[in-house]
Amino acid sequence: MTYLADKEGYYGEFGGAYVPEILHACVSELQDTYLKVIGTPEFRKEYMALLRDYVGRPSPLYLSEKLSEKYGIRLYLKREDLNHTGAHKINNTIGQIIIARHMGKKRIIAETGAGQHGVATATVCALMGMECVVYMGETDVRRQHVNVEKMKMLGASVVPVTSGNKTLKDATNEAIRDWCCHPADTFYIIGSTVGPHPYPDMVARLQSVISEEIKAQLQEKEGRDYPDCLVACVGGGSNAAGTIYHYIDDERVRIVLAEAGGLGVDSGKTAATIALGQVGIIHGAKTYVIQDEDGQIEEPYSVSAGLDYPGIGPMHANLAKCRRAEVIPVNDDEALEAGVSLTRTEGIIPAIESAHALGVLPKISFHKGDVVVLTLSGRGDKDLETYLSYCSDKR
Numbered sequence: 460m461t462y463l464a465d466k467e468g469y470y471g472e473f474g475g476a477y478v479p480e481i482l483h484a485c486v487s488e489l490q491d492t493y494l495k496v497i498g499t500p501e502f503r504k505e506y507m508a509l510l511r512d513y514v515g516r517p518s519p520l521y522l523s524e525k526l527s528e529k530y531g532i533r534l535y536l537k538r539e540d541l542n543h544t545g546a547h548k549i550n551n552t553i554g555q556i557i558i559a560r561h562m563g564k565k566r567i568i569a570e571t572g573a574g575q576h577g578v579a580t581a582t583v584c585a586l587m588g589m590e591c592v593v594y595m596g597e598t599d600v601r602r603q604h605v606n607v608e609k610m611k612m613l614g615a616s617v618v619p620v621t622s623g624n625k626t627l628k629d630a631t632n633e634a635i636r637d638w639c640c641h642p643a644d645t646f647y648i649i650g651s652t653v654g655p656h657p658y659p660d661m662v663a664r665l666q667s668v669i670s671e672e673i674k675a676q677l678q679e680k681e682g683r684d685y686p687d688c689l690v691a692c693v694g695g696g697s698n699a700a701g702t703i704y705h706y707i708d709d710e711r712v713r714i715v716l717a718e719a720g721g722l723g724v725d726s727g728k729t730a731a732t733i734a735l736g737q738v739g740i741i742h743g744a745k746t747y748v749i750q751d752e753d754g755q756i757e758e759p760y761s762v763s764a765g766l767d768y769p770g771i772g773p774m775h776a777n778l779a780k781c782r783r784a785e786v787i788p789v790n791d792d793e794a795l796e797a798g799v800s801l802t803r804t805e806g807i808i809p810a811i812e813s814a815h816a817l818g819v820l821p822k823i824s825f826h827k828g829d830v831v832v833l834t835l836s837g838r839g840d841k842d843l844e845t846y847l848s849y850c851s852d853k854r
């Protein structure tokens with residue numbers, strides 16, 4: 460019994476590969492290739508060397524004394540915010556571009572919400588000298604203009620998407636459409652544990668370096684290689700998947716995930732997929748989706764562009780259904796407050812996505828002295844305007 464994917468990419472009833480006929484060949488080529496490539500010593504050597512020398516891994520595991528004292532626990536922050544390009548996303552894009560090169564692909568496409576995955580993809584394309592096209596909803600292009608300029612400076616073309624809510628879901632649809640038109644030479648780098656099999660499993664494996672490091676770091680700091688509890692935010696689920704990967708079947712370790720409550724789960728402006736979603740298909744995977752009675756996908760909302768997605772990775776859908784993970788909604792204001800508070804007490808400005816993980820802490824009851832690891836998925840430089848307008852609204 461395992462909570463990891465089976466050979467067909469299913470996590471319980473969730474996952475699989477529901478793709479249009481025209482993509483069938485691309486997807487099965489990748490299904491047949493990814494494990495072989497990841498399993499070679501050459502891949503491991505190149506991937507680990509780049510993670511060390513280019514990304515700056517291992518990322519530190521930092522004991523926050525202030526938060527520890529506040530909650531009566533030992534709270535460690537896994538500092539993915541210190542990675543090159545400012546978030547965990549680069550762990551995945553480095554791995555996928557090496558796989559793309561092994562497969563002889565010349566052109567890279569990607570979707571992006573907050574722009575973090577777009578920047579991480581444009582970065583590795585610059586590094587490897589590959590053509591890069593990034594699809595981004597027009598709303599997000601406006602919200603995240605600094606990241607748009609970064610991608611352009613890195614040599615990528617950024618295509619604003621004007622359909623739907625003009626956010627991540629719509630950008631993903633457009634990237635899939637591009638892939639359908641250029642199946643032979645194009646590799647689609649997906650930024651989270653979503654999409655058709657093998658993406659959720661491939662991305663989870665590439666992010667699993669996070670929990671590999673947590674094991675070694677806890678062994679050194681606590682004298683045991685597992686925590687009592689892991690905490691992470693979930694958009695599509697990749698930083699959470701990396702954080703829990705090596706503990707997923709270890710029932711000693713409690714898993715708590717924060718999803719974006721937006722203005723409140725019952726407000727109609729939310730991205731709380733586990734709280735509200737029903738089983739459906741989104742972007743090639745069977746999972747929980749926020750949809751209306753006719754099965755139309757509803758427009759999600761969150762202050763955080765990286766969590767503004769109406770689905771969730773199939774791994775997490777299954778963990779929630781089996782109650783292996785507790786998934787708790789955190790509203791915009793709760794996340795912003797937690798982010799401002801970390802800034803003032805620890806001198807760390809977290810991404811608003813990561814602030815959702817911090818915002819879940821007051822909602823959990825811990826045992827005194829529990830060892831808790833919370834993944835700080837990214838840094839908040841991109842979110843300064845949002846933090847500042849929150850602070851001035853409160854005054």
Ligand SMILES: *Cc1c(COP(=O)(O)O)cnc(C)c1O
Binds near residue numbers: 547650838
């Ligand atoms: C993209 C992003 C997320 C959400 O994506 P996951 O795949 O759920 O991890 C969370 N935090 C940051 C900083 C991000 O950039």
